[in-house]
Ligand code: HEC
Ligand code: HEC
Ligand code: HEC
Ligand code: HEC
Ligand code: HEC
Ligand code: HEC
């Protein structure tokens with residue numbers, strides 16, 4: 001075991017040396033890297049934990065880590081004064097104890113390349129971008145949605161520095177059905193822990209003994225931020241404690257988050273020709289290797305092939321934004337001209353401090369390929385070129401770009417109407433009770449994304465029936481409401497009266 005450990009670690013050490021530069025900006029990383037606990041071995045951990053946690057130990061025993069001599073100690077043992085130290089663990093040494101919350105700072109000791117690439121990717125902002133309160137209108141609106149509408153936090157004093165009163169503004173108070181939980185912020189927090197953060201991640205909070213709080217942990221969300229400055233749950237794709245690459249190469253490793261009405265990448269993939277081939281030709285797929293060899297390890301691409309793999313001479317990468325030309329989730333699509341993502345680095349560099357606007361930031365929605373959107377597209381085309389020819393690929397992407405353009409035009413119509421209504425006071429204060437606003441939201445957040453992502457990944461059903469068809473319906477319904485409100489404004493001469501006298505207009509949720 002000792003011998004393999006040295007061999008395994010020296011390979012990892014080379015990788016760290018080549019990429020260590022920027023990661024060293026986090027003092028906790030430097031501390032952990034140079035920490036050598038005395039008098040502790042894996043077999044000591046197993047003494048108790050083999051019977052306490054047979055599932056965890058069995059997973060670990062099947063992992064490549066176990067074979068390389070990377071055990072409980074390498075990931076869970078930290079200095080006693082480390083920010084995530086579990087101070088009341090029954091078994092401790094003179095200079096060490098264990099950590100329950102293990103962040104990517106620990107992984108970076110041996111996997112600097114992957115951690116760095118992850119920090120450069122759009123995934124790295126998943127946890128903080130919607131919690132970024134001050135200085136970020138967008139983050140503020142998302143926090144408000146999660147806490148004040150869906151969990152109805154009510155008179156909570158503040159969230160990330162935004163006052164409770166401000167957070168409450170615009171919420172209906174004219175009936176008890178709008179007040180699911182007014183008094184206890186804790187209940188709202190616990191409920192939010194079931195929702196957004198399980199996909200996005202959150203700020204992991206520990207009590208003074210290093211035990212994580214139930215409002216934040218357990219959590220496999222994409223980019224939780226930890227008290228030691230670590231960003232990500234590497235476990236989002238590599239479930240613990242096998243930490244297998246083969247598992248992460250399966251589409252299922254992406255599909256537990258990338259599905260549903262607002263980003264149905266699972267459903268899009270399954271209804272594409274590539275998905276059909278994957279479902280019917282399993283014998284051609286070998287996920288135990290990253291090598292992408294047609295008819296030996298795959299017949300058609302899966303998620304990781306296109307977005308991450310080292311196919312056709314490309315570098316394998318943990319930066320899923322590197323091959324994206326457009327931003328397809330934003331209300332209006334734009335080219336990804338912004339270089340690398342910044343939100344993860346801001347937190348990493350801060351070493352775990354929580355300062356809104358400084359270490360908790362909205363990030364860089366334009367993050368993509370540092371050489372620009374056309375370089376991103378060229379990389380994606382290189383993926384296709386493994387199995388398709390030039391005319392096929394060029395024609396295909398002309399159609400993708402056209403879909404983005406058509407969507408942006410619909411979005412511009414919607415925006416113009418919204419602006420006019422707002423200017424005249426014709427949008428209700430509680431936007432989630434306003435039929436026009438709801439359509440406006442579905443148009444970009446659900447249907448518009450389905451339209452664009454369906455076209456980009458070859459699913460005609462999502463590009464059309466769940467996509468542009470629904471967008472077309474939205475725009476007509478919105479136009480009707482718009483004309484009606486403008487007409488009534490002429491009649492009543494008061495926006496308030498228009499909204500008060502408006503008959504209920506149920507909006508069909510376009511699934
Ligand atoms: C003498 C028995 C014993 C030994 C040896 C031991 N542990 Fe533990 N460990 C426990 C007990 C008991 C708990 C539960 C304590 C609690 O939650 O307050 C625990 C809890 C933990 C937890 C937190 C689990 C959770 O979610 O509550 C981790 C992580 C952990 N141990 C890791 C280790 C590592 C790593 C080692 C080896 C360095 C180790 N333990 C050695 C008994 C032991
Ligand atoms: C490669 C690193 C790594 C190794 C090796 C490792 N762990 Fe973990 N462990 C983690 C990570 C990451 C988490 C999740 C932490 C988080 O979500 O913040 C975790 C979580 C845990 C938990 C709490 C989760 C639960 O389901 O209760 C326990 C207990 C635990 N590990 C015990 C062990 C034991 C015992 C060993 C040795 C057999 C071990 N770990 C080896 C990285 C590791
Ligand atoms: C002490 C060094 C060390 C630490 C800490 C460490 N690893 Fe590893 N890891 C290794 C080594 C060595 C290998 C290579 C094993 C092999 O290829 O045989 C490896 C392999 C892997 C693999 C590839 C497994 C496969 O199936 O090919 C993944 C994924 C991985 N580690 C994830 C993690 C994550 C996530 C963390 C943090 C929670 C982590 N590691 C912490 C040393 C480490
Ligand atoms: C734990 C949930 C989760 C898993 C698993 C997951 N993702 Fe994501 N992904 C997210 C979230 C959340 C975002 C949005 C990040 C943001 O912009 O805040 C995202 C964004 C993305 C983006 C867009 C990034 C950008 O720059 O806008 C791509 C591409 C992507 N994921 C691909 C993948 C692939 C491929 C896999 C599997 C190998 C995967 N994801 C697994 C949650 C997940
Ligand atoms: C099922 C997993 C899941 C849940 C639950 C979820 N999201 Fe997301 N979210 C994603 C994924 C995946 C993306 C990326 C979509 C894309 O790239 O097209 C995303 C994108 C986003 C974005 C746009 C990216 C950015 O950087 O601005 C925001 C904001 C967002 N989510 C906030 C939230 C909030 C707030 C909640 C809870 C009210 C929530 N999400 C619930 C998976 C989820
Ligand atoms: C979005 C899903 C996803 C996330 C999140 C993720 N990985 Fe991976 N990881 C993969 C995939 C897919 C592969 C296989 C890549 C390949 O074969 O080219 C992989 C492979 C690896 C490997 C093996 C590399 C090799 O050359 O054999 C290591 C080590 C690793 N990941 C570490 C990490 C660490 C550390 C983190 C957290 C910073 C992390 N991963 C987060 C999907 C992910």
Ligand code: HEC
Nearest residue numbers: 254258265266269301302303306324325326327328329456
């Ligand atoms: C055939 C290659 C291919 C496969 C397979 C594939 N994608 Fe994509 N994906 C693309 C392309 C091309 C784009 C659009 C890139 C651009 O902006 O030009 C895209 C866009 C995305 C986006 C939108 C990012 C944004 O800007 O909002 C997400 C998220 C995503 N893919 C996730 C996935 C997931 C998850 C899977 C598997 C279920 C998957 N992809 C399978 C090629 C692929």
Ligand code: HEC
Nearest residue numbers: 273274294298299300301306380383384386387388396458
């Ligand atoms: C590993 C090989 C492989 C890769 C890589 C690959 N494809 Fe495919 N693709 C296939 C196979 C096989 C088919 C099925 C051909 C058929 O329909 O008879 C297919 C079918 C398609 C189809 C539908 C068939 C048609 O004639 O309309 C489209 C569109 C497509 N691929 C686009 C792409 C794009 C775009 C990329 C890159 C982002 C890509 N493919 C990458 C293997 C691949």
